[in-house]
Amino acid sequence: MTSAGVVTAARVTHESGSVDDLAAASPEDQRTAVTTLCSLPEIEEAYVLSTCNRVEAYVVATDGAVGRAALEEFFTGVDDDAIVESRHEESLRHLLRVATGLESVVLGEDQIIGQVRDAYEDARSAGGIGPMLEAAVTKAIHVGERARTETEINEGVVSLGSAATKLAAGSIDLEGTTSLVVGAGEMGRLAARSLTDADVDELLIANRTVSRAEELAATLEADTETVETRAVPLESLATVAGDADVVVTATGSADPVLEPRHLEADGTEQVVVDLGQPRDVAPAADSLATVTVYDLDDLESITEETRRQRAEAAREVESMVDHELELLQDQYKRARADEVIAAMYESANRIKDRELEKAFSRLEGDEDGELSDAQREVVESMADTLVSQLLAPPTRSLREAAAEDDWGTINTALQLFDPHFGDEIGALPFGEEQRSDVALEASDD
Numbered sequence: 207m208t209s210a211g212v213v214t215a216a217r218v219t220h221e222s223g224s225v226d227d228l229a230a231a232s233p234e235d236q237r238t239a240v241t242t243l244c245s246l247p248e249i250e251e252a253y254v255l256s257t258c259n260r261v262e263a264y265v266v267a268t269d270g271a272v273g274r275a276a277l278e279e280f281f282t283g284v285d286d287d288a289i290v291e292s293r294h295e296e297s298l299r300h301l302l303r304v305a306t307g308l309e310s311v312v313l314g315e316d317q318i319i320g321q322v323r324d325a326y327e328d329a330r331s332a333g334g335i336g337p338m339l340e341a342a343v344t345k346a347i348h349v350g351e352r353a354r355t356e357t358e359i360n361e362g363v364v365s366l367g368s369a370a371t372k373l374a375a376g377s378i379d380l381e382g383t384t385s386l387v388v389g390a391g392e393m394g395r396l397a398a399r400s401l402t403d404a405d406v407d408e409l410l411i412a413n414r415t416v417s418r419a420e421e422l423a424a425t426l427e428a429d430t431e432t433v434e435t436r437a438v439p440l441e442s443l444a445t446v447a448g449d450a451d452v453v454v455t456a457t458g459s460a461d462p463v464l465e466p467r468h469l470e471a472d473g474t475e476q477v478v479v480d481l482g483q484p485r486d487v488a489p490a491a492d493s494l495a496t497v498t499v500y501d502l503d504d505l506e507s508i509t510e511e512t513r514r515q516r517a518e519a520a521r522e523v524e525s526m527v528d529h530e531l532e533l534l535q536d537q538y539k540r541a542r543a544d545e546v547i548a549a550m551y552e553s554a555n556r557i558k559d560r561e562l563e564k565a566f567s568r569l570e571g572d573e574d575g576e577l578s579d580a581q582r583e584v585v586e587s588m589a590d591t592l593v594s595q596l597l598a599p600p601t602r603s604l605r606e607a608a609a610e611d612d613w614g615t616i617n618t619a620l621q622l623f624d625p626h627f628g629d630e631i632g633a634l635p636f637g638e639e640q641r642s643d644v645a646l647e648a649s650d651d
Contacts (some may be wrong), residue, residue, distance in 0.1 A: 211336075212267060212273060212293075217289070217290050219260040223287075227288035228260075232483065236256050240254050240333075240334035260304070264297060314520070317392065320392075341538065352530075359519040365393075371397065371404050378451060378475065380451075383408075384451050384452075399429075413437070440463065455487055459482065465491065479500045550597065550604075558593050
């Protein structure tokens, strides 16, 4: 596999679709999704990022049309209006923006960079990461880390968990309350820690695997001396949810885990924040007179305030993304040019070795004896020097042509040296389809 490919991407996000669209797009898991994409004809690499508010798939093929067809199959069953497609350069730019938090519900939130890393590990273990996506995803992680250490993009509310707490605090005074977090995964952990920081009196953590809830409760209790924290099994929601002033749900369940019957208690005002994808809270719960239910869409009010606070940092990060994208594209160009140059030298060296053997055979035949090692070294050195000096100018020209996206010049140069070079190295490193993709992007602007 070479770096001669086209990156194509498609996504369903909190901006392009509804909660139901995201649910329809969500794969069983990232690793399986990558395996499925790689099994499709002519797909060389694949990467899938699936979180509570985005499902994104990136593929590499020699032809952009092949990638688009594969992604269309991947998102079968999802409303077309919810799917956003992007071609090579825009796909790379978007991935970098995602890792920096520029595309998150909460601008600059920290959780996404860990999710990008996890998705990278899943894709790599599934055999989906090759030279194109290796460079792209590691570049995204790098720029994501730079954004958080060199700017203030993650100041203030930095996760959906903390945004949920802030949203709840707008409806009820959290100090001294009893709070319940349903789910002990990453999102649940963030929400639980945010609630303890808000000085709730008691925090319950319900989870299907009780040991995970106990582990989280113990960690939080060790970090705070004022909040009583305990774990409960998920089956106990019927007895504990009705007593909670605030409930935050963040599970991976395919069906709602919180029903109206769990919340019908003594008529006390309750706030429920549903971070689940798909929904953790049955829609009917919102009809209860004393219950206020918020979901991912409602977080926009919180995130809009954060966006204003981080606007200056976001502009810095945008410039950082532009610069890092340029470096990534240069990296691809150098790699593609080097592949062509390496093939050229390989072919030239094969000719050199063949002609050296002929020359040695004739010299040894004429002199009726073998050449000494010193004599052979002199001839071989002369042949190496000739190859290097003859190929040095075209090597410089090929690298300059690659930097300028002038792949016609590269093809012409190869044909001048050997009309069979193209057959030996396969497709041109920057084919017509990729050039047409870039041209279409330019015309769309």
